[in-house]
Amino acid sequence: MSTSRAATALHKALENHARTQRKLTAASMIGDGSDVLSALTGRPVTHDERLRLAPWVVQQLQRQIAQIADPADRRIAQMVLAATREFEDLNVEQRKQYVCDRRAELSRELYKKHRIGVLAELAAGLELAYLAISAPTVFVGGSYTDPGWHAIAEGVGRALAGKPVRLVAALCDPGIRVCYGLEKARIAGNSYVLPRTKLFGRPDSARRAEQPYGAREYLTGTRESVRTHLMAGSDLVLLFGGGPGTEAEARLAEQAGKPVVPLGFTRGTAGEYWRSHHDPVDPDSYQELGDPDPQTAVDAAVRLITRHLLPMG
Template sequence: MTNSALESALGSFGRRVRRLTPDTMLVADELLIALAGPEAIHQPTDRAHLAEWVVEQLHHLIAGLSDDIDRRIAEAVLATRPEFYGKGIGQARAYLRSHHESYVDSAYKRRRSVVIAQLAASLDKAYQLKCAPRVFLSGRYTSEDTGRPIADALGAALATLPITLICGGSRVGAHTAYAMARALRADGTYSPDRTTLYVRTESTRIAPIYQPLGHVIHVDTCRTETRRTMLRNAQLCLVFGGGDFGDADGNGTAEETDLARERGIPIVPLATTGGVAQQLWLDHRADAHRHLPRPRVVDYDDLDHRDPAVAITAALHLVTHHLALPLPLPLSVRELHARR
């Protein structure tokens, strides 16, 4: 569907419903179809999940509007707050007049359509990214002193791709995911669905994961089953360091890459990070040279480049190759640091 169809449906929803909740969105067929198509609401469970996501996303997008008047207009138009519940547009405008000295009706008339268009475009983009390919990051630091800057740079670089990132609750997973989320936020394209961290309730290695970014999912399953859950919907496995460090996790990175191979998921080992990633790179280098197109062979070799920025660029090229995505625009080292 076009953005104009979604824009029209969003404006119509605001005029008719006068209360933004999952229950009211559940029956907003015009809006849901304009966003996701009729097949997305055919099953009741799918419809309910989509309705909840749309409401959550609209609240997030409205809260992110930088102009205070635009934000209040959006809240009034879509009745997102209790003071606007059940009130007609005229009553909502009267409330704004009486409670905000800087508000004038001319601003409402001038900005309403612009605000709705902006929200519709952002909602459409967020949905497209929600449906984007899922990349699973497997790994563990071989040395956090040298690995942390690489994880931060990798996360910022991944933010340039139309993907979602899935990680376990290790330090490298948390650092990469939050670096990606911060870069998305700085770029104005952040959505909580872009990064998901899975944390076992019985984990003995709790990373600093509780930041107000992305999703954190707690699972009460064993290590292997948690790894299967993370890989179940992944389209690619990106490997960072890893190894057996003599604790209860054993060589979890190796187990995750074995599970990925069982499922036929492409693996991109960031060999410059050492450990399991470097061993995988060595083990599969001959196959890569036989099967990859020439430009991607160069990228594969660069995965072990001594300059992490070169290795990260190579990894992004291989991710786009395996997922049939357009190549990202090149980012300088300075730009990568600015996005972190």
């Protein structure tokens, strides 16, 4: 089996599982197929973690396969991953022969044409399902009036694209641009399937998202109630510039015991917060949040977010 050059680590791991395993079971994932779990989490996993995660992975793959609308593609998925009893204990070539001998089910030409795409979709769906249950959420708060900050804010999003985090924000300039930067980086890296960012606004607001990146949702209620709702579902707050509203967001985070990462070099509330606080988790990186070189400060922010939310990453 060959994979496309653009295949993700998880796609490649599923290919390897298909080559080496003759059943899609938790046992195969825990044993020789454990590279699937490492590719999914982005790190080595302990035996206890494999015991917990493997049954969930198998269940998710079986569910996704059952939901494939095209019968031929569904059959390819069943055959490649040995996901049904008829394929158990058969190697890859035997499984392929079993299906292709029944040309009413699947031809060799169709198998060759669709196999990579089918596995790519399964890998992407599995990654999204895992992200939905495991990825921490970063709330992006702040504001600015100078459009010269747009590129820097998008750079923050690009820097976070490789980290397993989700972003939420109100329809403010930093929130919009940071979210756009993350999603555009995923598109450029051929890893965008479903959004990892969501922008929130109110129906009566004149502000709308400008570009079709990420998800959007409009909530009823006051600006304060929307802010409180977003903060409640977040694990960390990232501040970029800002005024009184951003001060309220920082206070809500502190009251809830959530870490705050202020990009001090962006001035405004973020700058004031940076000067008046410290972070014992990584004091050196915290100091660099105020570095006049934006890249140095952004790199420091990513390190702090990683230390707070992704200690294994």
